[in-house]
Amino acid sequence: MKKEENNFFERVYEVARLIPYGRVTSYGAIAKYLGAARSARMVGWAMNASGSQEEEVPAHRVVNRKGMLSGKHHFEGTNLMQQLLENENVKVEDNQVVDFENIFWDPLKELN
DNA sequence: ACCATGACGTTTC
């Protein structure tokens, strides 16, 4: 693919893998944690490449700031992302995470 | 080098 995108990309993957079970986070939170708060889009871009990674990345645990499954269309099925979340006790309705604020996992605060 | 796109976020109307 590219050259040394591993640095930024791998950072995103690392944080994504650190997301606890039944918890979700937002792209902006990860971006800010990485010091690229203005590059929330890049986080999503990295997730797109997550499939290239050998290690599995729980991208389904990463949603936008509204808790909406904006990236569900990028998964295999149309409801695979929701299935995975529901499998982790995360309720999803209308492509939106229920009690998002309650299950929101902030790396800046929780992980620190 | 310029234009177009995107798994986002914030501000404005």
Added chain:
DNA sequence: CGAAACGCCATGG
């Protein structure tokens, strides 16, 4: 309160 516009940054054509 809801929708639209703008801003940011990286990748691709």
